[in-house]
Amino acid sequence: MGRIVVLFMLIVVCCSSGLFADGRRPFTVKDSVEMTTFSDPYTRLPDAECKRSPDGKHFFVITTRGVLRTNHLESTLWVYSATGIDRYLHEQNDHPPRPQLLFRRAGSPVAQQNNSYGSLITKAQWSSDSQFILALVEQANGYHHLFRTYLSGRASIDLTPGNNVDIKDFSEGGGTIAYLVVEHVSPPKVIGKPINDASSDLTGLSLFHIFFPKTFPDPSSFWPALDLWVRYRGVNREVNAGGKWHFPSSAAGLRIAVSPNGRALIAARPVPDIPAVWLKYETADSTSSFAPAHTGTDRSGKSFNWPWQYIYVDLDKMTVTPIVDAPSGFLEGYIDALQAVWSPDSRAVLFTNSYFPFPKGSGTPNVRGISACAAAVYRVVSKSASCIAYARFPKESDSLRSAVFGLSSNEVVLQWSSEGKEETQSYVKTQQAWTLQAQKVTTNEAQPTLRIFIRQDINEPPTLWVAGPKTSLSKELWDPNPQLASLELGQESVYSWKDSTGYEWHAGLVLPPNFVLGHRYPLVIQTHGFYNEHEFLIDGSFTTGFAARAFAAAGIIVLQMEDRADRHIRPAQQEALLTVDGFESAIDYLDKSGLIDPSRVGIIGFSRAAWYVEEALIHMPRRFRAATLIDGIDQSYMTYMLFAPGDPEGAVEEEAANGGKPFGVGLGSWVKNAAGFNLDKIQAPVRIEAIGPISILGEWETYSSLYQEAKPVDLIYIPTGQHILQKPNERYASQQGNVDWFRFWLQGYEDPDPAKRAEYRRWQQWSRSNAPSDSLLGKHD
Secondary structure (H helix, E strand, O other), rough: OEEEOOOOOOOOEEEOOOEEEEOOOOOOHHHOOOOOOEEEEEOOOOOOEEEEEOOEEEEEEEEEEEOOOEEEEEEEEEEEEHHHHHHHHOOOOOOOOOOOOEEEEEEOOOOOOOOOOOOOOEEEEEEEOOOOEEEEEEEOOOOOEEEEOOOOOOOOOOOHHHHHHHHEEEEEEOEEEEEEEEOOOOOOOOOOOEOOEEEOOOOOOHHHHOOOOOOOOOOOOOOOOOEEEEOOOOOOEEEEEOOEOOOOOOOOOOOOOOOOOOOEEEEEEEOOOHHHHHHHHOOOOOOOOOOOOHOOOOOOOOOOOEEEEEEEEEEOOEEEEEEOOOHHHHHHHOOOOOEEEEOOOOEEEEEEEOOOEEEEEEEEOOOHHHHHHHEEEEOOOEEEEEEEEEEEOOOOOOOOEEEEOEEEEEEEEEEEEEOOEEEEEEEEEEEEEEEEEEOOOOOOOOOOOEEEEEEOOOEEEEEEEEOOOOOOOOOEEEEEOOHHEEEOOEEEEEEEOOOOOOOOOEEEEOOOOOOOOOOEEEEEOOOOOOOOOOOOOOOOOOOOOHHHHHHOOOOEEEEEEEEOOOOOOOOOOHHHHHHHHHHHHHHHHHHHOEEEEEEEEEEEEEHHHHHHHHHHHHHHHOOOOEEEEEEOOOOOHHHHHHOOOOOOHHHHHHHHHOOOOOOOOHHHHHHOOOOOOOOOHHHOOOOEEOOOHHHHHHHHHHHHHHHHOOOOOEEEEEOOOOOOOOHHHHHHHHHHHHHHHHHHHHHHHOOOOOOHHHHHHHHHHHHHHHHOOOOOOOOOO
C-alpha cells in the first residue's frame, strides 16, 4: 500500500461565497504569481543560506515577486547587519531588525532563466574586501550588466563597458573581475551560401537557422558564443583562450574561479580536438560517447555537446594552460558537482568532475582511469594534477556535492550525497597518493557564529530565520508572505509506492483544504520532478503549467511525481514506458487507498516528460479523462524529419528511442514505437501549449493529427515565453488555463467569466460528441 506521511485535515465546510468556515479564502494562481520568493539564497535549494561578507559584518538577501497588473518582476537586494541580528537573537526582543534596501529593479524579464521563480538580479557575490556587492542586473533589452552596490548607500555603479555588452557570468578575487560576455551576432543578410542574387544553398542547415536567423545567427551553433574578459589592475582585457565558449558546456556548469591574489583564474574552454583514444573513456550516459556520431561533424567547438576542459589562466603573462589534457565529465552524464576552489595561498586548485589523460605509451587504461575523476588537485608550480577520488555514479547513486581544502593544499574534504543522505570524507596526501582518513580534516572555513537561512517544510511556507552556532537557539527573522495566513492552502505529504518492476517512486501529494476522508476526488498528475520533500510546494516542479495548490483549492488532488532516477542509464526504448508504469501504479495505489475517483484522472507533461505523458495516453487511453502537453519532445517521426538535419545529437536520441533510422526496414520499428504513428489511440481531450515559434513546429504533429481526427484538442500559443515561464501574465495564462481545463473535464465546472464563454462552448460540444463511457474509464488496458 502507499505511504502517506500526513495528518488528514478536519472536515471544513466551504461557504457559497468561496470563503471557508474560518473566513479564509482558497489559494489561487494569482496568489502564486504574486508571492515573494527568495532568489538568493534560492528558495528551492535545500539548506539555502544567506551569503555573509568576508569580514563577517553583513548578510545580503535577494527577493523577487510578480506583479500581474504591470506584467513585471520586481527584484530587491537587501542587507542585514550581523550586529543587529546577533542582538535580536540573544536578547528578549520580539521585533526583528529590518533589512536595509540597497537596490531594486522592476521590469518584464527577457533574458533566458534556467529556474522557476527567476530574478532580475542574479549571480550576486560579496567583494573580497567586503565593501560592496557585485551582481548581474537584467536590462530592458534582456542584456545583463555588472553592477557594484555599496553598503554605504552610494548610488550603484554599472561596471559594464558599453550598453550593448551582455555579461553571462562573472567572478571576483583580489580585486580582479573575470566575466563571460555573450557575443550577439547580427543575423546574416542571406541564409546559407549565396549562389546568385536569387538563390542560396541551404545544405546542412537546420530549420532553426533557416526560419529564425535572429535567434540563431551562427549557422553552426544553437548557442551564443561567449568571450572571456578580465578587469585586471583597472584595465579590461579579452583573454584569448584558444576558442570561444558555447552555452551550456562551460557557462552553465562552471563558475570562473579567480585566485585569492587576483593574478590567475580557472575557467573552461572547448577542447581543441577529440583524440581517437577518448573513445576508451567510460560515459555515465548510455547515449553519450566521444564518437563522431555524438559530437557531429562540426569540429569548431560550437556543437551543443562539444566537450570542454578546465584551463589555468596566468593574468600577468596572459597565458592559457589546460589543467589536464582531458575533457570534463559533465556532458557525458556524470552528475558530480562542477567547481574549482583555490587554496588560500593561490598555489593549488581543487577541481571536480573531469577525466584524466591516459598515460603516454600505455595500452589499455586501468579500470578507474576510464571513468571521470570526481575530485582532483592541480599544483600551479609543477603544473601537475592528481585524482583524489573517482566518480561513483552510475554504478552507485552517490554524487559529489562539494569539495573544499583543509588547512593546507594537501588536505581535502569531500561531501557526498546519496538519496538525501550526506557523507563526509577527508583525504590527506602522503608522498604521491591521497589517503582516506578516519578522522575529519579541519577546514579553513570559519565556524559561523550566526546563520541566516530559509526555513520551510512541505506544509510550511518559506521564511527567513537566524540561528546561532547551536541549532537550539533560533528565531524567525522575516516572513515575506504574511498574506498566506489568510488563505487555505491544502495539505501536502510525501507519497511512496512501487510499480510492477519493483521500483519505488516518491511524489508530493496535495490534498484539498476541505479534504473529507472517504470521499473520492479527481486527480491531476504533474510530472517531471519532485526534487525536495521538504520544499513548500506551491506550483510543482516548474512554473510552466503546474498549479498544485490552486488545483487543490478547487477540490482536486495533485500528485507531483519525481523523474525516475535511472531513466537515462536504461535502454532508450524503455525510458518512457518505465515512467508510464509509474503513472499506472500511482493511480492504482491512490484508488486502493480510497483517495481518488479513477474515472476522473488528468495528467500534465512538460518538456521531456511530455513524451512520457503522450506514451501514457497511447498505451493507457482509458486511464485519463484529460491531459496537457507543454513545450515538449515526443521523440517522434515529424520532429526527427524536421530537426535531425543540423542536430545530430537529437537525431541519435530519437533513433535510440525508436530502434534505428526511420528508413527502409527501420521504418517498421518507428511505426510500432513512435508516438506520431499511434496518436489515433488517444481518447482524452488534450491541451497543447506551444512556447515560441519553434515549439509550434515541435508540437504540430500531435496537434495536426488529433485535429484532423476531430478529437478534442486545444493549441495554446505563448509566442514570447521562455521554456520555464517567468512573465506574470504568461505564467497566469498557462497555469490558470490548466486549472480551467481540468476543472471542466474532471468536475464539469465552468468559470462564470464572460471572456471564457467561447472556449467553454467548444469544450461542451466536444464533451457531448466524445463523451467516454464511465464504465470503461479507470480500467486497465
